[in-house]
Amino acid sequence: MMEQNVLVRMEGVKQHFTVKKARGRAATLYAVDGVDLSIGRGETLGLVGESGCGKSTLGKTLLRLYPLTAGTITFDGEDISHLKGSALRRFRCQSQMIFQDPSSCLNPRRQIAQILTEPFVIHKLYTPEQRKDKILELCDRVGLSHSYLERYPHELSGGQKQRVGIARALALEPKLIVCDEPVSALDVSIQAQVINLLDDLQKQLNLTYLFISHNLSVVEHCCRRIGVMYLGRIVELSPAGALYAAPLHPYTQALISAVPTIGVSGREPMVLTGDLPSPTAPPTGCAFHTRCPYATDRCRTETPLLREAESGHWVACHLDSIFTRP
Amino acid sequence: MSELLEIKNLNVRFTGGGRETEVISDLSLSVGHRETLGIVGESGSGKSVTSLAVMRLLSPATSRVKGQILLDGRDLLGLSQREMESVRGNRVAMIFQEPMTSLNPIHPVGRQIAESVLLHSKATKKEAMARALELLALCGIPDPEQRMKEYPHQLSGGMRQRVMIAIALACDPELLIADEPTTALDVTIQAQILELMKAIKRDRDMSILMITHDLGIVYDFCDRVAVVYTGELVECAPAALLFQSPLHPYTQGLIAALPRLGQSADRLEAIEGMVPDAGNMPQGCHFHPRCKYATDRCRSEHPPLTARPDGRQVRCFRAEELK
Numbered sequence: 001m002m003e004q005n006v007l008v009r010m011e012g013v014k015q016h017f018t019v020k021k022a023r024g025r026a027a028t029l030y031a032v033d034g035v036d037l038s039i040g041r042g043e044t045l046g047l048v049g050e051s052g053c054g055k056s057t058l059g060k061t062l063l064r065l066y067p068l069t070a071g072t073i074t075f076d077g078e079d080i081s082h083l084k085g086s087a088l089r090r091f092r093c094q095s096q097m098i099f100q101d102p103s104s105c106l107n108p109r110r111q112i113a114q115i116l117t118e119p120f121v122i123h124k125l126y127t128p129e130q131r132k133d134k135i136l137e138l139c140d141r142v143g144l145s146h147s148y149l150e151r152y153p154h155e156l157s158g159g160q161k162q163r164v165g166i167a168r169a170l171a172l173e174p175k176l177i178v179c180d181e182p183v184s185a186l187d188v189s190i191q192a193q194v195i196n197l198l199d200d201l202q203k204q205l206n207l208t209y210l211f212i213s214h215n216l217s218v219v220e221h222c223c224r225r226i227g228v229m230y231l232g233r234i235v236e237l238s239p240a241g242a243l244y245a246a247p248l249h250p251y252t253q254a255l256i257s258a259v260p261t262i263g264v265s266g267r268e269p270m271v272l273t274g275d276l277p278s279p280t281a282p283p284t285g286c287a288f289h290t291r292c293p294y295a296t297d298r299c300r301t302e303t304p305l306l307r308e309a310e311s312g313h314w315v316a317c318h319l320d321s322i323f324t325r326p
Numbered sequence: 327m328s329e330l331l332e333i334k335n336l337n338v339r340f341t342g343g344g345r346e347t348e349v350i351s352d353l354s355l356s357v358g359h360r361e362t363l364g365i366v367g368e369s370g371s372g373k374s375v376t377s378l379a380v381m382r383l384l385s386p387a388t389s390r391v392k393g394q395i396l397l398d399g400r401d402l403l404g405l406s407q408r409e410m411e412s413v414r415g416n417r418v419a420m421i422f423q424e425p426m427t428s429l430n431p432i433h434p435v436g437r438q439i440a441e442s443v444l445l446h447s448k449a450t451k452k453e454a455m456a457r458a459l460e461l462l463a464l465c466g467i468p469d470p471e472q473r474m475k476e477y478p479h480q481l482s483g484g485m486r487q488r489v490m491i492a493i494a495l496a497c498d499p500e501l502l503i504a505d506e507p508t509t510a511l512d513v514t515i516q517a518q519i520l521e522l523m524k525a526i527k528r529d530r531d532m533s534i535l536m537i538t539h540d541l542g543i544v545y546d547f548c549d550r551v552a553v554v555y556t557g558e559l560v561e562c563a564p565a566a567l568l569f570q571s572p573l574h575p576y577t578q579g580l581i582a583a584l585p586r587l588g589q590s591a592d593r594l595e596a597i598e599g600m601v602p603d604a605g606n607m608p609q610g611c612h613f614h615p616r617c618k619y620a621t622d623r624c625r626s627e628h629p630p631l632t633a634r635p636d637g638r639q640v641r642c643f644r645a646e647e648l649k
Contacts, residue, residue, distance in 0.1 A: 050512035157600050158369075187368035187539065189616075192583035192596035199593070214512060217542075221585035221594065244588045258517035260546035261587050262569050271521055272514045274468075275482045 007176060007208050008039040008062065013071035015054075015061045019280065027280045031057040033232035034071075036306070039176075044202065044209040046223030046240070048216055048255070052276050054232040055212045059178040062210065063095050064088060076175065093123055096169035100181035102161035106153040112164055113149040119171040138167040141204075142197060159190035166197065170205070178210045183218060195222060216259050220244055225312075228252050231279060231287040234306065238313040248315040248322045250292050286318065294319055328399070329356040330533050331380070331418075331501055336393040338372070338379055338557075340604075346390070347604045349375050350557045353393075354631075357501065362527065362534040364548030364565070366541060366580075370601055372557035373537045377503045380535075381420055382410050397501070416446045419494035423506035425486035429478040435489045436462070436474030442496040461492040466522055484515035488522070495526065502527075505537045520547060541584055545569055553577050556602060556612040559631055563638040573640040573649060575617045611642070619644055 015032035031054045039045045047055045060066060062073060064080060072081045080091050099105040106115055116135045120126050126134060139146055142163040153161055162182065169177050179198065183191040195218065201207060213219050219226055219240075226243050228236040228251065236249040247253045257270045272291045277283050286304050289295040296318065304316045315322060338350035350372045357363045367373045378384050379391050382402060395402040402413065422428040430438055439458035443449055449457065455474075462470035465488040478486055487507060494502055504523070508516040520543065527534055536548055544551050544565060551568045553561040553576065561574040572578045579597040599616040602608055611629050614620040623643055631641045642648075 050514060159600060187601075188541070188580055188583050189368060189597035190600065192585075192594040193598070195585070195594055196596055216513070217585040217587045220587055221591070254514055256587065258513040259587055260520070260540070260542035261589075262542055262545045262581065262584065263586065263589065269517050269521070271517050273518075275484055275515070276512075 006038050007041045009074040010037045014069040016069045029280045044223045046219035046226040047212045049229035053229045093172045095176040096174040097178045098182045102165045142167045176208045180212045236315045331357040332396040334394040339390045362548045364536045364544040364551045367554035371554045415442050416497045418501045419499040420503040421507045425490045446497045465492045501533045503535045560641045573645045
């Protein structure tokens with residue numbers, strides 16, 4: 001990707017946490033363990049993986065909501081890995097987040113108008129009159145009736161609450177929005193409305209999205225490129241179409257075959273045995289070897305690095321057959 | 327063919343705050359022997375309430391249930407508490423969405439499985455524990471002797487759901503009600519659980535009533551599908567036919583609104599608007615405010631559920647012309 005088209009570049013990003021285990025012993029949780037990723041301007045990059053694979057942590061790390069353990073993050077040409085104080089606050093104006101559960105991310109004791117004004121208050125922007133105009137404009141953008149402004153979150157339906165969450169994220173006119181499972185809590189019919197809204201907003205405002213979801217179908221629909229995460233690492237990174245048509249990593253293959261899809265019947269799903277290993281004690285070598293049907297001795301000892309199998313299609317696996325496919 | 331479960335004109339009203347709200351109106355459904363019926367609908371459509379009504383788990387203090395729920399011809403609504411207890415867990419068992427909240431956190435899981443064996447048979451405690459071990463192994467739990475002694479918090483989400491299934495199977499029920507059994511699980515674990523349920527159904531000649539909001543699961547898992555909207559049945563058909571040619575505009579909308587893997591569309595066709603409040607139903611067809619085909623008749627007159635010659639049922643005035 002051309003350097004000026006890159007909005008975000010992450011290099012060797014690690015995010016470790018110290019957690020307390022039984023009897024007060026401390027353990028390190030390797031939530032994100034060495035991720036290299038770049039996101040282009042106006043692009044939607046999808047991140048999929050099962051719960052506990054570190055996809056939400058990666059999103060929050062990118063927004064500098066945690067102190068970075070290791071690696072560098074460059075945003076719009078500027079190194080933001082260790083920003084502090086007012087510089088960090090300026091960065092926050094340009095990057096926002098939409099959360100999964102709209103009920104728990106809106107203050108239940110504030111009216112919608114207050115919730116939407118808060119970003120302006122925090123960043124000391126605009127006069128009170130201008131703020132009012134801005135809020136009305138935001139409501140129009142996300143398709144929220146002005147009459148909701150004086151209501152409280154509990155008076156709104158799930159879809160409307162998510163629209164408020166989106167409006168709040170748009171308030172400061174950010175360049176990047178991290179969408180963390182934005183439609184997982186919504187019903188199918190409402191889910192489609194919100195996906196279409198995010199799509200329209202991206203076109204109108206030239207937004208860049210990092211779209212995090214466990215739902216492969218939603219990610220495939222929304223994103224141009226998709227990264228598959230497993231236990232804190234990216235195991236496959238590919239254009240959306242290629243990922244579905246020809247998944248290369250055994251984990252991606254299992255993930256895709258596990259999704260029940262209308263119109264696809266008689267399939268033999270590749271059912272993985274066992275659960276995700278604990279991120280406090282990740283397996284040696286390839287983290288997936290404990291569940292992989294093709295694991296060899298090499299997989300158990302040596303961690304595979306991302307390699308380019310086809311143009312733009314990267315995969316971290318020792319299996320040679322992946323790379324020699326016609 | 328005689329049906330295993332027949333729900334006839336079920337009507338559920340929630341009472342509270344001096345008001346009565348109708349949440350299920352005139353719902354009729356049947357589940358045949360060895361059949362899997364899926365009930366799909368969005369949140370608030372009354373699909374879970376239906377399953378709770380079948381199990382008689384709705385409190386009479388806050389709800390009023392009318393109609394008939396026939397299990398092998400016997401009306402469950404007319405049974406005494408004690409008679410119902412011998413049906414529950416024994417002939418009809420249930421799996422819930424969130425296994426963590428359904429399992430008892432302070433007892434080892436082995437004991438919880440043995441509990442229903444002890445309750446419904448004359449087995450000794452030792453026999454019941456042996457049966458529990460057998461069930462855990464059947465449900466694909468590795469190292470069952472060890473897991474028997476563990477508490478729910480020590481198990482992963484998928485393991486807990488397997489324990490729930492083991493409890494449900496303890497007394498060889500004829501009907502298994504699964505209320506969103508995989509919604510809280512990851513896709514790879516979901517695939518494991520669905521495969522397990524398919525295998526069990528095959529081996530034990532069970533019927534399953536599957537409640538879900540995921541149309542993909544219905545396509546994959548169910549023989550017949552009932553689509554519910556605002557507490558009413560709007561369409562009921564064999565699964566293959568329903569997905570091939572949905573008759574009701576709501577079903578059509580649901581199927582079109584779903585992004586599908588490998589069949590990407592530029593834009594999803596969303597159903598505009600939202601589900602109306604239970605206390606504030608629109609006149610006429612409940613779906614008309616969101617329906618693109620609504621006519622004046624739809625706005626004023628409530629459409630009846632019509633049975634078609636091919637056995638499908640649909641609640642829409644314009645189903646024939648829109649087909």
